[in-house]
Amino acid sequence: MTHLDLRQKYFDFFSGKGHKILPSTSLVPENDPTTLFTGSGMQPLVPYLLGQPHPEGTRLVDIQKCFRSQDIEEVGDNRHHTFFEMMGNWSLGDYFKEEQLTQYWQFLTKELGFDPKKLHVTCFEGSAEAPRDEESAKIWRSLGVQDDHIHFYGVKKNWWSRSGTPEQMPVGEIGGPDSEMFYEFTKIEHDPKFGKNCHPNCDCGRFLEIGNSVFIQYQKQKDGSFKELKQKNVDFGGGLERTLSALNDNPDDFATDLFSPMIELMEEHIEKYTGQENRSLMRVISDHIKSSVFLINDGIVPSNKLQGYQLRRLIRRAMVKIDTLTKGSIDQEKGLTLVLLAYKVFKIYKGVYQFDEEHICKTITDEQNKFAKSLKSGLRELEKNISDNDTGKFAFDLFQTYGFPIEVTEEELKKRGFDLDKKQFEEIFKSHQELSRTAAKGMFKGGLADHSEIITKYHTATHLLQAALRQVLGAHVHQEGSNLTTERLRFDFSHHQKLTAEEIKKVEEIINEQISKGLDRKVETMTFEEAVKSGAMAFFKERYPEKVTVYSFGDPSVNSGQVFSKEICGGPHVENTKSLGKFKIFKEESVSAGIRRIYASLS
Helix, strand or coil, X not given: CCHHHHHHHHHHHHHCCCCEECCCCCCCCCXXXXXXXXXXXXXXXXXXXXXXXXXXXXXXXEEEEEECHHHHHHECECCCCCEEEEEEEEEECCCCHHHHHHHHHHHHHHHCCCCHHHEEEEEECCCCCCCCCHHHHHHHHHCCCCHHHEEEECHHHHEEECCCCHHHCCCCCEEEEEEEEEEECHHHCCCCCCCCCCCCCCCCCCEEEEEEEEEEEEEECCCCCEEEEEEEEEEEEEEHHHHHHHHCCCCCHHHCCCCHHHHHHHHHHCCCCCCHHHHHHHHHHHHHHHHHHHHHHCCCCCCCCHHHHHHHHHHHHHHHHHHHHHCCCCCCCCCCCHHHHHHHHHHHCCCCCCCCHHHHHHHHHHHHHHHHHHHHXXXXXXHHHCCHHHHHHHHHHHHHHHCCCHXXXXXXXXXXXXXXXXXXXXXXXHHHHHHHHHHHHHHCCCCHHHXXXXXXXXXXXXXXXXXXXXXXXXXXXXXXEEEEXXXXXXXXXXXXXXXXXHHHHHHXXXXXXXXXXXXXXXXXXXXXXXXXXXXXXXXXXXCCCCEEEEEEECCCCCCCCCCCEEEECCCCCCCEHHHHCCEEEEEEEEEECCEEEEEEEEC
16 A cells, blocks of 8 residues: 555545545644654643644644654664654544544554554553543453453553653643554564563564544643543544554565665665665665655755754664765765655655745755765864764764764775774764753743743744834745743744844834734634635645634724734734733844844833
């Protein structure tokens, strides 16, 4: 089965059950400072799981693109990816356990043709805070799942909340048990690495998790107890790549048509591959190029900070892996290149996603050229300063300053008769990671997901900022991205030149004038076409669902029949602009060609 077949079957099945199909949102969460990337299918829907009405109703289905940079070092085996897609279906206070488990079982066994004997399920074994989930187990039995294919696990495996286990959850947070689905690769059941105690969660490779139904049914109380929610939600997530692997009864995700065209291209350009190391290199390269294509397409540019740093890291790692794979012997003008692989990604997802191919290829090429220059600078530093005592520290400095992957430094050290002190490098690297995590806690605390007051204010301010920029600079201005913390907003927008001091002052004056007017918020639900006709701005690249939420600020009777700001958005927003305080721009800079960035604060 191809990935196109799987997508169509998934949407056909769940739309037939009354679910509205939602488009995938961007890999960069809109105005969510709690994380750099969209890393799960449920992430864009958190506000609705918390009770905010969704414009498309209570039954939803989508396939959400995701990115997880923390998995980058694991890529190279048969199942880890930095970019992946999650099939998701949700019930917002509609159906619950019985309908969810029944329809997922029907989808797997009837629509996809899975052999029930190869499927195993897991349930929550219970804790001091919540009872054992016998209800889900009873439903699975009624569907024909045998007792020896039903497994119970504790809070670390079969409990979901944003904060983790029940003990870690703060007062007021919601969560609940989940029930996971595993596929058993019976062709390899006699592999000697599988012991007698092999089970779904042992991570040996015999079992593969393909889906997880989360039942959000509890809210934590002040006394630490859990109270049943009136609106119980279902949050399902299933890995597209993993489900496809299971359908093909092959534990290697990279053997599916989501990766095989890239693997085959590499095989064509290199005479012969032998050994696991080469197969691992090809997996890393194909994963990194795919992730780079999607990140660039969602507006990220290579840089030394935040999302841009992860993109730069992916491209440079892919360059190094190709060089290692080919031993530097491939003519980059005629042979295997990152851009050539990028075109394979475009073809794989043709009809699913739209790509700005020219921009993506240029971005990759520009970064390759920059890295080539960095290599020369770094090698000069290596020649001048290296010694036996600090190879680990030197490797880290090259990594930090020039973006040198550790593999490059280790190879260059060997050429010069030095051994890399990996222990020293890892100690420094871990120390740096801890400092970064500490800083990130301050940078990303709060967030749209929990509707904190200050983040809500900054999110509302981005609407006013966009409207003011369009007044001062012109209608060509549109939002390219944003990031919020509890201290400031960052807003990226399309514009071809640096703003003058007069333009910045004018933007501030317009926004503060609208704040002082005390503009009321108006919320409307309408079709996308109706929203656009009504004058609502819709600047993000994603396709929108049939019905959308429109937020307006302004009094039409006062403002010549026109509201000041009107946008399609997911919220939340303040009720009246007077609560925002004073708006101040403190920095304006270039992001890339044609894209500017503003930093501003509220006081």
